[in-house]
Amino acid sequence: MSEALEKIRSAFGDEGMIVGTRTFRRGGVLGVGGHEMVEVFVTDTRSRIENVRRASMSRGRQRGSESAALEETGGSPAAAVGYELLNKNLSQLRDEIHNLLSRTPGSGGFSHPFLRECYELLVSRDVEPRVADGIVREIANLRIPAGFPTPSRVAHVVRTQLAKLFAPNPPVDPDLRPRIVWLVGPTGVGKTTTIAKLAARAKINERRAVGLITLDTFRIAAVDQLQKYAEIIGVPFEVVSDPAGLQSALGRCREQKHELVFVDSAGRSQRDELKMAELDDFLAATPQAEVHLVLSSTTHARTIENIAERFSSIHYHRIILTKVDESVSMGALVGSLLRMGRPVSFVTDGQNVPDDIMVGDPERLADLVLKTKRT
Ligand SMILES: Nc1nc2c(ncn2[C@@H]2O[C@H](COP(=O)(O)OP(=O)(O)O)[C@@H](O)[C@H]2O)c(=O)[nH]1
Ligand SMILES: [Mg+2]
Known part of the structure; x- marks a missing residue:
């Protein structure tokens, strides 16, 4: 195993990310003799991020690019494990950015493209950055909408959230005369x-x-x-x-x-x-x-x-x-x-x-x- 890790380090440098290992015997008869084999599944971070980005851009193309990435990295089921791991890391990163933002209100800079578009729409309509920030944070808390942030989707989501914030008119008491x-x-x-x-x-x-x-x-x-x-x-x-x-x-x-x-x-x-x-x-x-x-x-x-x-x-x-x-x-x-x-x-x-x-x-x-x- 240590031999394998050494080989990986020299081949991939710091970009190598081990996503799985397995050992098995090859050769021999009825489990006797042969060689102990070590298989290590490696992926490189750059292509995985690229992969995630592509996957999020197009649901339809997601499967294709994923399997292409699997071929590139020579992985198999282990690659899927790494994929999940990376997704988890990304969402942690997203949370951290959110936390950072909560300490510097009004700074904008949402990491999610959809949220960023929501924020930019509000600010382009002269909503105070601090207020826009709060509104977009609400959108993020509820559910970041899936799909590509087209102008009409963004406008729809922002409109819904804005409408929720404005106080509705209370009904008039019909008995009041006059x-x-x-x-x-x-x-x-x-x-x-x-x-x-x-x-x-x-x-x-x-x-x-x-x-x-x-x-x-x-x-x-x-x-x-x-x-x-x-x-x-x-x-x-x-x-x-x-x-x-x-x-x-x-x-x-x-x-x-x-x-x-x-x-x-x-x-x-x-x-x-x-x-x-x-x-x-x-x-x-x-x-x-x-x-x-x-x-x-x-x-x-x-x-x-x-x-x-x-x-x-x-x-x-x-x-x-x-x-x-x-x-x-x-x-x-x-x-x-x-x-x-x-x-x-x-x-x-x-x-x-x-x-x-x-x-x-x-x-x-x-x-x-x-x-x-x-x-
Ligand atoms: N463009 C525009 N002018 C308005 C509107 N409402 C009132 N005005 C004008 O604003 C000016 C002052 O209106 P007025 O009713 O006398 O204001 P008051 O002093 O608050 O009673 C008048 O020239 C109105 O025609 C509006 O919705 N749009
Ligand atoms: Mg008047």
């Missing part, structure tokens, strides 16, 4: 326009009794826009200037059996903006209301988080994302949305009332994130 829907958020993001879209759809498509209320704490003509929409849509409209006024306006909505009341928290310019404490006072008058924080998807992710932080004191329940038609990439907002952890109730994609609005379900959000950038 259902009070607040839209709050910075000036200019599209609150009034979005209310007009929602009110028109509820009134015209769903034939619901709808009321509109707007806050006007500055007694300026900030109400014009919504008033015009109210006239066009054909729904009653009220302006209130303090919480007591809001209470009595809501009382009238109840008398008139309104099913749905939208409240617009006006403020015509940055300067006019309602103070958070004032807004809080108004909201206290409607404890059962749904509060939707309206954010423009054209806003920088960092600014979005500042705004969300500023509005966190008023306990908004959902997010409305506006102007996705103007946004270069929604991917940059994925991290912010996940950190905010609220469902996206609606997404708006244009100035047209009432057309440019859609429900913000998780699959749609995933599609918006992955859609190709406009140029």
